[in-house]
Amino acid sequence: MTTDLTEAEIGLIRQKIKEKYSGVAASGAGGCFQYLCGMEGLRKQDYPEDILRTLPPAILAPFCGVGNPFSLGALYPGDAVLDLGCGAGVDAFIAAIMVGPGGWVAGIDVTPEMVAKARANLTLTGLANVILEVAEVESLPFPDDSFDAVISNGVINLTVDKEKVLGEAHRVLKPGGRLMVADMVLVSPLPQERAGRIENWFQ
Ligand SMILES: C[S@@+](CC[C@H](N)C(=O)[O-])C[C@H]1O[C@@H](n2cnc3c(N)ncnc32)[C@H](O)[C@@H]1O
Numbered sequence: 001m002t003t004d005l006t007e008a009e010i011g012l013i014r015q016k017i018k019e020k021y022s023g024v025a026a027s028g029a030g031g032c033f034q035y036l037c038g039m040e041g042l043r044k045q046d047y048p049e050d051i052l053r054t055l056p057p058a059i060l061a062p063f064c065g066v067g068n069p070f071s072l073g074a075l076y077p078g079d080a081v082l083d084l085g086c087g088a089g090v091d092a093f094i095a096a097i098m099v100g101p102g103g104w105v106a107g108i109d110v111t112p113e114m115v116a117k118a119r120a121n122l123t124l125t126g127l128a129n130v131i132l133e134v135a136e137v138e139s140l141p142f143p144d145d146s147f148d149a150v151i152s153n154g155v156i157n158l159t160v161d162k163e164k165v166l167g168e169a170h171r172v173l174k175p176g177g178r179l180m181v182a183d184m185v186l187v188s189p190l191p192q193e194r195a196g197r198i199e200n201w202f203q
Helices: 009-025 039-044 091-099 112-125 162-172
Strands: 080-084 104-109 129-132 147-153 173-182
Touching: 009 091, 009 112, 080 162, 091 104, 091 129, 091 147, 104 112, 112 129, 129 173, 147 162, 162 173
Parallel strands: 080 104, 080 147, 104 129, 147 173
Antiparallel strands: none
16 A cells, blocks of 8 residues: 555554553543543444343443444354454454354454453453454454454554555455444545644544
């Protein structure tokens, strides 16, 4: 993908994003975002109440997704699912409940503190069909044709090379697999005073 950003700017963006999300892992999502997070966000996005009720409230608090990937289509018992940028793990856990013990879910995130938080949260869920790894969505540590569905929530907007991310998602999906993404997109040009600011990436 062509970009106007220099290598130094791309490095700074990646570093600042990791710093931001390591702070979210330590202190929670409250006050870090301009949209509703935690239980309020999950309810606003119409996540299924019956599934939310089965998860400890404390593990739902760090949810900082921007939408609801599960509103885009079903997951089926036995599915293998990958959550790109799983954060503290809420969507990965919900997917694991949906696919049941015959299925499994992999969650990956670039911020080690987020993955540590997700692993700690996983122990509170009793789920045995989730794996969580530190990895970049631009370079997925899985073979071709591994997953029935790839989900993602609020992550791809943070990546500089979106074509690469989508190419990787396509590579690891089985033929006929589904990509279910909730994310933010620009619907009009940024105001002049904000356009081109590196800070846009991590505020
Ligand atoms: C807005 S949060 C969403 C977290 C989670 N999906 C949720 O709904 O709660 C964005 C997440 O994307 C992760 N992230 C950002 N860039 C990434 C990349 N290049 N590869 C993997 N994860 C990334 C961050 O570490 C952060 O946990």
